[in-house]
Amino acid sequence: MKHNLPAIRTFLAVAEEGGFRRAAARLGMAVATVSQHVAALEDELGVSLLDRTTRRVSLTRTGRAYFEECRRVFAQLDEICDSARSSFREPEDLLRISASNTFGREMVLPILLDFVKAHPSVHLDLVLTGRYVDLEAENIDLAIRIGRVLGTAAMAYRELPAISRLLCASPAYLATNGTPRMPMDLERHQCVVQTHRPQDHAWRLVDQAGAEHFAQVAGRLAVNDTASLTKAALAGMGIVSTADYLVREYLAVGSLVRVLPGYRPPAAHLMAAYRPNPQTGLKVRRCADFLAHELAVRLGHANASP
16 A cells, blocks of 8 residues: 655654644645645544644544554654665764784785775874783774784674785795795795794795695794795895785885795784774774775785775
């Protein structure tokens, strides 16, 4: 059954205003048009909704019940329409994002600068830190975290494109010390490891067939910062296991070269962590979508689509 929504809205206005003339003024209609809408609605329903006298208009018992129900339904409809419209609004106000020092500086910041340019109403507060931030305590809207974590009732996670990794060294180091041919050869080489990752002394590599290989590595230098791995490799201090985006430009010009190109360290998973919050949901969702697409493009993932 079709419902005459304009007629129902007209009836609601008449009931709320207590008369046809005041309803007509509110709706910007002629009084005759208002009367015709209500009469058509009554004919459609087969009931009398209003008692009309020369002095006033009042609701019948049926009209009162119908009025209350229609007002409730139209209030819900207005809420639904407002919610739908909000999905097309610009994200607004302050957006606080946390990321690790190196990845945040090299990858996240350039993307967020483009996001801010595309959304002039957004104000950005980027927190770069090597520690694990507490989103609730530090009022963080979105945290980019390395590693795969499951969501909880208080925290939601969205998976982002993974960071590909590789082994590399300077041509000078390899000329002096030789080039590894197999993963086990790494155990006889100088390997620069990360001090904040105890497991970094046991390198896990995956070949092109998906088989895993392990090597216990060591060297004269350890660092606690991923960007420093690149500098160490350029200085000829040994072989490093690092994110390919950090050494891409050096590989392109030959300042560094791939080591064991048929083997790769496992990719580093990326997650966007956020607190489910209706007040900040739109801007966080838009930002996460933007990050996911741009990271896929900049990290070299095929078939990245907006």
